[in-house]
Amino acid sequence: MKPYGRAERVSGLIQQALSEILLKSIKDPRLASVSITGVKMTGDLKLARIYFxxxxHFSSREDAAAGFRKAHGFIKNSLARELELRYMPDLEFFYDESIDYGMHIDSVLKRLHNEHEPDHPTTKEE
Structure with a gap:
């Protein structure tokens, strides 16, 4: 059994190529601060779900989504030239909420830690 299937390999290639395209070729200011966090391919390689x-600011996710909608054709053509796949999958862009969720959990844990921490540290005298 192969450790990685074709879908995982194509996902990695798309993520790498798309990151370079965003860095070097896209001049849309709405996409200037965007990072690609992952690409999930369907088993038949016809759809790539791209997470960013x-x-x-928090409100810029809608701006970035609008930027991806506008640049969709350019991105797909650039990826097709770069990757030379037999069939270029359709691209869907999604905001990756896992980082926001992780930051929320971290703040909750810190708040709980601070609530249960004594006001003055006690020292043991021997």
């Missing part, structure tokens, strides 16, 4: 995050 923005390093800007």
């Amino acid at each position: 995050v923005t390093s800007g």
Whole structure:
């Protein structure tokens, strides 16, 4: 059994190529602070779900989604030239909420830790 299937290999190639395209070829300011966090391919390789995050403000996710909608054709053509796949999958872009969720869990844990921490540390005298 292969450790990685074709879908996983194509996902990695798309993620790498798309990151380079965003860095070098896309001039849309809405996509300037976007990072690709993952690509999930369907088993038949006809659809690529691309997950992204923005390093800007919380509201910029809608701006980034609009930027991806506008640049969709350019991105797909650029990926097709770069990857030379027999069939270029359709692309869907989704905001990756896992980082926001992780930051929320971290803040909850810190708050709980601070609530249960004594006001003054006690020292043991021997």
